[in-house]
Amino acid sequence: MSVPAKESKAKISIRDLTMAYGSFVVMKDLTFDIQDRDIFVIMGGSGCGKSTLLRHLIGLREPAKGSVYYGEENFTEAEPESREKFIRRFGVMYQSGALWSSLTLAENIALPLGEFTQMSPKAVRELVSYKLALVGLSGYEDYYPSQVSGGMNKRAGIARAMALDPDILFLDEPGAGLDPLSSRRLDDLILRLRDSLGSTVVIVTHELASIFAIANNSVFLDTETRTLGAVGNPSDLRDHSENDNVRRFLNRGEEIAVKKDA
């Protein structure tokens, strides 16, 4: 079956996407857009397919059906060389956010620079210090991950994801395992980075405080129907979504009627 034409000017367009592991269909017929400079949250209950969707967006898994577009270009159907071109524009922090424990923070961030650029060691060192400063970790270059807090590790993970100046930052559960204050600091950092660097940020999370604090746009994956439950601004969806599962999720399980505008 052919994929529906992409007619929007979105940064990322997901069209008729069905995701499966073998015969197990995780989500079907997803169609939505992510706009330039969005802080876009992928949300939904445990096991609904948030991380799986992220993997499809960055090309780690192939759709059972449908396509992912970057701008006008069909990423899913692109040749390996042109896919590579897209992937170089992505910065990714995976769920574990894991840094190499045997490397200092600076060495961790320098890794992608050594792998993908021809920069001199001095230029790498300067750029690494700049990236660490961006995430509030100036002076921590020579610390090992075990010597700094969980929140600082996450921030260093973001600095590493940003090493190659990505156009789009993908973050899988960035606040997982952090105390509320560190989680809040991380939210502030994500907002600041989007505003100062103009990146588009796609985040997987089910932490409501974070969702309302940072996301201007979102998609809710509905486990019950195995398809998209809603797309839009999370506060609007909390108050106005016609989908009960979406309102319940965003109201912490409370049964809240749809709010009517005064």
Ligand SMILES: Nc1ncnc2c1ncn2[C@@H]1O[C@H](COP(=O)(O)OP(=O)(O)OP(=O)(O)O)[C@@H](O)[C@H]1O
């Ligand atoms: N490699 C895999 N092989 C088979 N099934 C998988 C695989 N990875 C995930 N799944 C299943 O696919 C479904 C979606 O998983 P996924 O990790 O994407 O959900 P999630 O919404 O990110 O979950 P959580 O919020 O718990 O992290 C789950 O039922 C999971 O068990």
